Amino acid sequence: DAGVTQSPTHLIKTRGQHVTLRCSPISGHKSVSWYQQVLGQGPQFIFQYYEKEERGRGNFPDRFSARQFPNYSSELNVNALLLGDSALYLCASSLVPHNEKLFFGSGTQLSVL
């Protein structure tokens, strides 16, 4: 099993653009969560999805959105990028939503210029 996979690994965008980040959970895991990690800080919760439905949302603006597909993979979309959106975006999967044993991907490093 390859574990949680995220693509792309690195991305460079300019202000105002939009971006789509992708995540494939571990086989059998139905819950996917997204976290933003700014340099020097711990990960911050953005979204959690389970069975294609949003189960939780962190304190992020509406420019951030996500969805989960029937195969449990997920996309995170960010519109109207700001410089402050530059961060490592982590995806984590678990069997069920309230499960502290999260398996993290390696992340997508987003740089906004």
Next chain:
Amino acid sequence: AQRVTQPEKLLSVFKGAPVELKCNYSYSGSPELFWYVQYSRQRLQLLLRHISRESIKGFTADLNKGETSFHLKKPFAQEEDSAMYYCALIGSNTGKLIFGQGTTLQVKP
């Protein structure tokens, strides 16, 4: 407010010395507390959780509700313990993990 605080950005010790990584939390309710670890060039992974009261790689952590703390301890540090350590909590009936800022543990030979 729900918050996890790790007061030390960097903790540097010599091999064989005791280690204590501090973690304090603020949460109205009964949270579950965890320690996650990220070794160099590896993914973030769960180290231990307070519910299981286990010892992993020689590390233990005791939840002190009175002091709202969940410090991570190891009696004798090893060089391979060098990593970034994150304390985290999860609220009841939520899947939202709240992380602290992280502490880099550096174990010198």
